[in-house]
Amino acid sequence: MKNILIISDTHGDRTELAKVIARHANDTEAIIHCGDSELEGTDEVLKGVNIVKGNCDFGTDFSEETLLEIEGQRVFVTHGHLHNVKMTHLNLLYRAEESGADLVCFGHSHSVAAFHERGVVFVNPGSLLLPRQPREATYAICRLTEKGIEDVRFFERDSGEEMTSLRLEV
Structure with a gap:
């Protein structure tokens, strides 16, 4: 089993980002940041973090999206602003x-979501x-897991x- 830590929209707050990463350093195998870090790609706190560019990230340090392979699963990462996620998830x-x-x-929306579709x-x-x-x-x-x-x-x-009320069992 592999755990993926998923973070987004930290807007320049290195301290809180570093705390969360350190809290889970021993129980996660991958870290994903979904954009709007507002940090430089060379920032030490982002070392080992798979990160994409958000609408508040300027410069060319990060790509708009990435596709990772973790435990046999294909993981697509994007900020969401280019896919209009505040209006629909269809794109x-x-x-x-x-x-x-x-x-x-x-x-991008700063709102928790977890669902499965198709x-x-x-x-x-x-x-x-x-x-x-x-x-x-x-x-x-x-x-x-190896099963998904x-x-x-x-x-x-x-x-x-x-926050157990938000858990999604797949």
């Missing part, structure tokens, strides 16, 4: 199908800095406590 679904993704990680699991971890829904700052951990995606769990930034 993101089409892109996921084009890329053959099993898991899609995205941000065999694809979608995760928006919310925001570590400026949460909208729920009001708590959040991040997610997705558990993968097991679940998606959400955690409150400050306490690290799981």
Whole structure:
């Protein structure tokens, strides 16, 4: 089993980002940041982090999207602004199908989301800095096994406590 730490929309807050990464350093095999870090690609806190460019990230340090292979699962990562995720998930679904993704990680809305559609699991971890829904700052951990995606769990930034009401069992 492999755990993926999924973070988004940290908007320049290195301190909180570093705390969450350190909290899960021993129990996650991959870290994904879904954009709007507002940090330089050379920033030490991003070392080993798979990150994409958000609408508040300027410069050329990050790509708009990436496709990773983790535990035999294809993981598509994007910020979401180019797919209009605040209005619909249909564009993101089409892109996921084009890329053959099993898991899609995205941000932009600052709102937690976890659902599956047409065999694809979608995760928006919310925001570590400026949460909208729920009001708590959040991040997610997705558990993968050789059989596929097991679940998606959400955690409150400050306490690290799981928000069990938001868990998605796949």
